[in-house]
Amino acid sequence: MSSIDNHTQIPERPDQIRLGLGIIGIGTSGPLIAMSAMPVVTLIFWRNLGGALLTLPFALSDLRTHDRHKRRALGLSALSGVVLALHFIGFFLAMRWTTVAAGTALVALQPIFAALFVRLMGGNIPSRAWLGMGVSFVGVLMISGVDLSISWLAFKGDVAAVISAALAAVYMLLGSAAQKEIGTHSYTSICYLVCALTALPIALIAGFEVLHFEGKEWLILLGLIAGAQILGHSMFNAALKRVSPAIVSLIVFFEVPVSTLLAIWWLDQRPPIALIPGIIVILTGCVLVVLRTRPREVMIDQ
Numbered sequence: 668m669s670s671i672d673n674h675t676q677i678p679e680r681p682d683q684i685r686l687g688l689g690i691i692g693i694g695t696s697g698p699l700i701a702m703s704a705m706p707v708v709t710l711i712f713w714r715n716l717g718g719a720l721l722t723l724p725f726a727l728s729d730l731r732t733h734d735r736h737k738r739r740a741l742g743l744s745a746l747s748g749v750v751l752a753l754h755f756i757g758f759f760l761a762m763r764w765t766t767v768a769a770g771t772a773l774v775a776l777q778p779i780f781a782a783l784f785v786r787l788m789g790g791n792i793p794s795r796a797w798l799g800m801g802v803s804f805v806g807v808l809m810i811s812g813v814d815l816s817i818s819w820l821a822f823k824g825d826v827a828a829v830i831s832a833a834l835a836a837v838y839m840l841l842g843s844a845a846q847k848e849i850g851t852h853s854y855t856s857i858c859y860l861v862c863a864l865t866a867l868p869i870a871l872i873a874g875f876e877v878l879h880f881e882g883k884e885w886l887i888l889l890g891l892i893a894g895a896q897i898l899g900h901s902m903f904n905a906a907l908k909r910v911s912p913a914i915v916s917l918i919v920f921f922e923v924p925v926s927t928l929l930a931i932w933w934l935d936q937r938p939p940i941a942l943i944p945g946i947i948v949i950l951t952g953c954v955l956v957v958l959r960t961r962p963r964e965v966m967i968d969q
Contacts, residue, residue: 748861
């Protein structure tokens, strides 16, 4: 059995380092988004444009292809970029409307939505996975109840996070299909570029500022590109060549405590104690789902 099919094998030390760096990379995403005052769609545009330009040189061979299957994969990559833009809008709003801890925990529902979409397409979901979904749903109710008691804005942040999780699952499935025919660099280049070009018209039509910001905002943007967009994505994608996706999915859940601790450190944003049980319940349910469905591909999209 190869290491990528072994769902219990501990990754080798080099991949442990890659996964650790990836967790730190994606863990910076929520706090940096909450810290930024740049309009959401503008931040999405610049972040993804930066990511696309950095990966584009590695994707030129696939972009010039005349192969029918690869061209279809490029089309799926473009569609994935549109979905990613919508996912990011929900995620970014969640980071600003509710606490980073609650938002990242709710977005962690992504594998549950992925399993549901697979079921709708005729796939099978084991009974323990259904149990995990039920457990996570209880966690969602717990977090939403607490946030609703705090403010209507915090509750809207919860709703945005759940929608974002569902869109992330669609993005994952599209990415999985596209990368059967083209490389990761080609997929991410097209996906990020289309994501940026989807966000830009929204920013312009809505009248949001696109260029004129203080230096602090550009530094936060560079942090997002270097951390979540490049370090997080690239390290996890590199590890996925040797490590079981089920293992990677479980490790990705460490984003929640990392983001929470960074939010406390950088923003002095301490989540209400009442949120902690709900977060634990959600992650427990997600673990049950991941262990029973063993997704073939994991896409890191924060």
